[in-house]
Amino acid sequence: MARELLSALCLVAVLEGLFLFLTPEGWKRTAERLYVLTTRQLRVFGAVVVALGLASLWLVRH
Template sequence: MLDTLLLAFGLMLILEGLLPMLSPRRWRSLFEQMLQLQEGQIRFFGMLMVVFGLLVIWLLA
């Protein structure tokens, strides 16, 4: 179980690092746009990511 969790964490780090590595200007622009969002918008986006992640895990498990 721990191995799978660490593998998933490693994959997440790879995916999260692709945009800043390949296009740092675009990443900076996206990050600046995210800073302009209201807290409720950020929470909603986070909730969507959690629900989507749970859906993917449910479909694959």
């Protein structure tokens, strides 16, 4: 279980690094857009991303 979790975290790091490497200006623009959102909007966005991630994981694993 721990090995799979670490592998998933490593893949997240690889994907984040790829976005930064391939499109640094696009990443900056996206970060600027996120900065103007309220805390509530960011929390809702985060909750939606978590829910989509969990649903996707469930679909892949079953």
